[in-house]
Amino acid sequence: MLQRLITRLGITLGVAVLLAATAAVPVNAQTPEGTVIHNVATVSFTDANSNAYATVSASVDVTVGFVAGLDVIASAATVGPASPSANDTLFFPVNNIGNGIDSVTISQVISVAGIITVTGYRVGATTYASLAALNTALAGSGIAQGASITVKVVYSVTAGTGGLSTVYTLTATSRRNSSVSDNDATTVTPNLTAAVAVTPDGGQNVQRLPSNGTNYTFTFTVTNNATGPDGFDLLASHPGTAITIVSVNGTAGDSARILALASGASQSIAVVYSIGNVAAGTVDTLVLKARSLASPATSDNGFADMSVVRPSLTIVKVAFRDDKTTPVGAGTVVPGEFIQYRITVTNAGSAVATTVQVTDALPPELTFSSTTADAAGWTLSNVGNNVTGDLSGNLAIAASRFFWVRASVN
Amino acid sequence: MLLVTCVAALRAQAPAQRPLVVTAENLMAKDRANSEAVVPGDVLRYRLHFTNTNSGDVRGVVFTNPVPTGLRYVDGSAGADREDVLVEYSADGGKTYSTRPMVSEVVAGKRVQKPASPQQYTHVRWTVRGSIASGASVTAEFRAELPAAHPDSSSHRAP
Numbered sequence: 001m002l003q004r005l006i007t008r009l010g011i012t013l014g015v016a017v018l019l020a021a022t023a024a025v026p027v028n029a030q031t032p033e034g035t036v037i038h039n040v041a042t043v044s045f046t047d048a049n050s051n052a053y054a055t056v057s058a059s060v061d062v063t064v065g066f067v068a069g070l071d072v073i074a075s076a077a078t079v080g081p082a083s084p085s086a087n088d089t090l091f092f093p094v095n096n097i098g099n100g101i102d103s104v105t106i107s108q109v110i111s112v113a114g115i116i117t118v119t120g121y122r123v124g125a126t127t128y129a130s131l132a133a134l135n136t137a138l139a140g141s142g143i144a145q146g147a148s149i150t151v152k153v154v155y156s157v158t159a160g161t162g163g164l165s166t167v168y169t170l171t172a173t174s175r176r177n178s179s180v181s182d183n184d185a186t187t188v189t190p191n192l193t194a195a196v197a198v199t200p201d202g203g204q205n206v207q208r209l210p211s212n213g214t215n216y217t218f219t220f221t222v223t224n225n226a227t228g229p230d231g232f233d234l235l236a237s238h239p240g241t242a243i244t245i246v247s248v249n250g251t252a253g254d255s256a257r258i259l260a261l262a263s264g265a266s267q268s269i270a271v272v273y274s275i276g277n278v279a280a281g282t283v284d285t286l287v288l289k290a291r292s293l294a295s296p297a298t299s300d301n302g303f304a305d306m307s308v309v310r311p312s313l314t315i316v317k318v319a320f321r322d323d324k325t326t327p328v329g330a331g332t333v334v335p336g337e338f339i340q341y342r343i344t345v346t347n348a349g350s351a352v353a354t355t356v357q358v359t360d361a362l363p364p365e366l367t368f369s370s371t372t373a374d375a376a377g378w379t380l381s382n383v384g385n386n387v388t389g390d391l392s393g394n395l396a397i398a399a400s401r402f403f404w405v406r407a408s409v410n
Numbered sequence: 411m412l413l414v415t416c417v418a419a420l421r422a423q424a425p426a427q428r429p430l431v432v433t434a435e436n437l438m439a440k441d442r443a444n445s446e447a448v449v450p451g452d453v454l455r456y457r458l459h460f461t462n463t464n465s466g467d468v469r470g471v472v473f474t475n476p477v478p479t480g481l482r483y484v485d486g487s488a489g490a491d492r493e494d495v496l497v498e499y500s501a502d503g504g505k506t507y508s509t510r511p512m513v514s515e516v517v518a519g520k521r522v523q524k525p526a527s528p529q530q531y532t533h534v535r536w537t538v539r540g541s542i543a544s545g546a547s548v549t550a551e552f553r554a555e556l557p558a559a560h561p562d563s564s565s566h567r568a569p
Contacts (some may be wrong), residue, residue, distance in 0.1 A: 030450045030557065030558065031450060031480045031556055031557070035480060037448070037454075037478045037479065037480050037481060037556070038478060038479070039432060039434065039456055039475065039476075039478040040432075040475075040476065041430065041432045041456075041458045041473060041474065041475040042430075042473070042474045042475075043429070043430050043458070043460050043471060043472065043473050043474075044470070044471070044472045044474075045462075045468040045469065045470055045471040045472070045542075046468065046469055046470040047464065047466055047467070047468055047469070048466055048467050048468075048469065048541070050469075050470075053468075056429050056430045057430070058428065058430040058431055058432040058458075059432055060432045060433055060434045060456070062434050062436075062448050062454060063447060063448070064447065064448055064449065064450075064480075064556065065447020065448060065449045066447070066449065067449040067450050067451070067558075099449070099450055
């Protein structure tokens with residue numbers, strides 16, 4: 001049985017009769033391709049009468065074939081070049097851990113496009129403009145067992161990509177056995193230098209009436225001046241007492257967050273606020289701070305200077321003779337005489353007055369006769385001696401309007 | 411010496427039967443295109459086939475096989491096709507043999523004896539206790555591995 005098996009041996013690679021023996025030694029390294037493993041066996045024996053005979057030796061040789069082995073080691077797991085930048089480098093030693101000379105084909109994968117651009121590959125002192133050119137050169141360049149080559153990948157970084165990441169993977173494939181390959185990767189994350197600007201920066205003197213239920217909106221502009229996309233915490237505040245923050249960028253309250261604003265991009269941020277019922281002339285400032293998410297120490301403030309305005313009316317009533325030109329002054333009137341009262345209303349405040357209404361109650365010594373407006377806009381009416389004047393439209397700041405009330409002395 | 415002379419004479423008169431034939435079989439190469447080559451990681455089975463070409467019985471037959479340079483003995487692989495064969499090993503280059511060879515090692519400053527690992531075996535010896543009749547044969551065998559490299563964990567090798 002055993003003999004039959006032996007006769008079917010797949011690789012009986014030569015038998016020789018030798019008298020020498022070879023001592024085995026500890027094995028530490030992979031046996032090189034082409035090595036002949038020489039096995040020598042001996043047998044000794046005696047005959048039935050215990051006569052000794054010379055030992056007999058035989059040997060068999062086996063030749064070691066090729067096994068491919070590659071080990072690619074990225075020199076850095078992560079790198080952080082500037083954005084933008086050029087002539088940055090990644091190093092990938094490619095070690096031949098097979099047991100014979102081999103050559104390799106290099107391939108690459110860049111996980112996220114648009115962050116880096118490979119501009120060349122350097123092996124030794126030669127730079128190749130493309131993978132194809134590199135591989136053409138490597139095809140004719142054998143790497144001895146245990147030796148290595150270093151592929152230096154030259155690349156540039158796109159502007160505005162700070163903080164983004166892409167994984168560069170380099171794969172080396174054996175040319176003698178294409179099923180054997182190895183790869184390693186470096187994560188490229190360009191540095192993000194945070195910078196932000198919020199405008200305007202004050203000086204507007206935005207005049208607002210007390211809200212009385214009406215909210216106001218001020219729009220700031222947040223510009224990301226970082227070297228890459230960034231998000232921002234938006235914090236609205238005011239140092240004075242007039243302003244109450246209602247919402248920021250649509251979010252109720254005094255804060256909000258925006259994410260992934262591209263480098264160089266701007267976004268309008270509406271801050272809704274109200275003005276309290278405070279005195280005219282009260283000043284306050286609406287402040288919007290944008291704070292970098294990537295670098296919280298980096299922030300900028302925008303300012304909107306506010307002042308509270310109100311209309312303020314004064315009224316003057318002057319008595320004239322019936323000719324409307326002669327003031328009664330300190331003179332006397334007699335029963336049956338008509339008096340023309342000129343009632344003048346003036347806006348002495350800091351805001352336009354609307355829905356102005358003047359009422360005048362004539363004393364009982366007089367009897368209402370008629371009214372006359374200075375111009376269109378007045379709606380004049382009376383109920384007995386009680387006269388009312390309603391002014392349509394606005395009464396501008398510092399503007400005056402008047403009307404006449406004619407009454408007879410009883 | 412007689413036998414060697416005989417072998418030399420028989421060699422000249424083909425087909426001659428040699429008293430000792432050594433063969434090697436690559437146990438890992440069956441599914442490989444190039445089965446002629448042995449590559450790191452492969453296991454070889456060596457067979458030592460002795461035939462008594464004398465006219466009478468022989469006894470005291472002892473096979474000795476150094477583990478070939480570059481190979482490692484595979485634990486428990488030595489055997490023979492007869493029951494009366496004692497298998498022993500050497501871990502000191504063939505100076506001494508034992509079924510369980512020992513090696514010395516310094517532990518905590520003291521030299522101690524401990525069993526050698528099969529990878530430390532340098533020789534294998536088979537001792538046939540009985541006699542072998544004229545024309546009969548006995549076969550001894552063992553296996554040895556061609557060590558593979560130890561690539562890093564990120565290496566990718568197709569199955």
